[in-house]
Amino acid sequence: MPDGRPNRLRLFVSLAVPEAVKAELERAQAELRAAVPRARVRWAPREQLHLTLKFLGDVEPGDLEGLARALGAVGRAFPAPQLVAERVGFFPIGRLPRVIWAAVQDRAQELPRLQRAIEEAVRQFTAEPAEHDFSGHVTLGRIKAISAPEARTLTDTARTMATRRFGEWTADSLALMQSRLSPGGAIHSCARQFPLNAGR
Numbered sequence: 001m002p003d004g005r006p007n008r009l010r011l012f013v014s015l016a017v018p019e020a021v022k023a024e025l026e027r028a029q030a031e032l033r034a035a036v037p038r039a040r041v042r043w044a045p046r047e048q049l050h051l052t053l054k055f056l057g058d059v060e061p062g063d064l065e066g067l068a069r070a071l072g073a074v075g076r077a078f079p080a081p082q083l084v085a086e087r088v089g090f091f092p093i094g095r096l097p098r099v100i101w102a103a104v105q106d107r108a109q110e111l112p113r114l115q116r117a118i119e120e121a122v123r124q125f126t127a128e129p130a131e132h133d134f135s136g137h138v139t140l141g142r143i144k145a146i147s148a149p150e151a152r153t154l155t156d157t158a159r160t161m162a163t164r165r166f167g168e169w170t171a172d173s174l175a176l177m178q179s180r181l182s183p184g185g186a187i188h189s190c191a192r193q194f195p196l197n198a199g200r
Helices: 019-035 061-077 111-125 148-159
Strands: 009-016 040-043 050-059 082-091 099-106 137-145 165-170 173-180 187-195
Touching: 009 061, 019 040, 019 082, 019 099, 019 137, 019 148, 019 165, 050 061, 050 111, 050 137, 050 173, 061 111, 061 173, 061 187, 082 137, 082 148, 099 111
Parallel strands: none
Antiparallel strands: 009 050, 009 173, 040 137, 082 099, 082 165, 099 137, 173 187
16 A cells, blocks of 8 residues: 555445445446446446445544544434435536436435534544545446437436335444455445434
8 A cells, every 4th residue: 555554444324225226226236337338337336335424444443433533422313314316327427427326315404414423423533534425325327438319219218217215214323434445446335323313
């Protein structure tokens, strides 16, 4: 690593997506892939389909316990959100797309507030800037190369999914995830889990 400290942990905070919802998201990926077979897209594998709330970047191992206490406190303060994954969109909007995603929202509109609380709780443990325009989503793919006609085809295909629902679920815990970089892509594993207060 550039800083010579390979023992640092590359971490992010997320909400898990149940297997049944992942299966529906994979069907959407397959439809999008078939629409633009020549575009270079790195499609997210099933094990990487999750809702990221905060990317922390490299964290010192000695900070792990303090980080866990901070996230545990957030979990106790928030109810378990009732989430729905629906429709497909892109980042950036209005230009050649680079990220393909499925939107995730909660009926009570608590998700943005939960994300802001996590931002505040982890501030001392990360050098990553705060996200000021959080939009809940599951990343389906990252586009490496695409032509303008292919982008139009991809957008048209996504429009057919405008009313598609991929599933609903209760997210009952926060997950502190570790991401290990490898030649074949990132490998994710759960370092800690923090229950959300479902009974509040």
